[in-house]
Amino acid sequence: xxxxxxxxxxxxxxxxxxxxxxxxxxxxxxxxxxxxxxxxxxxxxxxxxxxxxxxxxxxxxxxxxxxxxxxxxxxxxxxxxxxxxxxxxx
Numbered sequence: 001x002x003x004x005x006x007x008x009x010x011x012x013x014x015x016x017x018x019x020x021x022x023x024x025x026x027x028x029x030x031x032x033x034x035x036x037x038x039x040x041x042x043x044x045x046x047x048x049x050x051x052x053x054x055x056x057x058x059x060x061x062x063x064x065x066x067x068x069x070x071x072x073x074x075x076x077x078x079x080x081x082x083x084x085x086x087x088x089x090x
Contacts, residue, residue, distance in 0.1 A: 001051045001052065001053060001088075002051070002052060002053070002054070002055075002074060002075075002087065003035075003049060003050065003051055003052075003074070003075040003078070003087050004049070004050045004052060004055075004058055004072065004073065004074050004075060005047065005048070005049050005050070005071075005072070005073050005075055006047070006048050006050065006062070006067065006069045006071070006072045007045055007046070007047050007069060007070045007071040007072070008045065008046050008047075008048070008067055008068070008069055008070060009044060009045060009068075009070055010039065010044055010045060010046050011044025011045075012044075015041075018039060018041075018046075021046075022037045022039070022046070024065065025037060025048060025065070029061060029064075031052060031053055031057040031060075031061070032050055032051070032052045032057055032058055032061040033050065033051045033052070034048050034049075034050055035048075035049045035050065035051060036048070036049055045070070049075070055074070075087055
């Protein structure tokens with residue numbers, strides 16, 4: 001399944017709001033899955049890797065969750081046991 005990384009601003013969120021936001025993202029939906037979140041309160045950003053069947057599904061997910069990415073990229077390569085390999089598309 002294609003993977004994407006999104007970077008989103010969270011500077012205006014309190015710690016509790018950030019926790020609730022992360023829970024919402026990790027709950028996912030039928031098509032898009034947020035695999036993990038990385039948050040920086042100092043930078044006011046959150047970075048999320050997603051698995052999704054298509055860019056269109058990801059766009060719909062972002063609209064549904066009111067996510068406006070600062071950066072958004074498709075991930076084509078990743079490491080497996082120290083070796084760089086193509087992302088598997090199942």
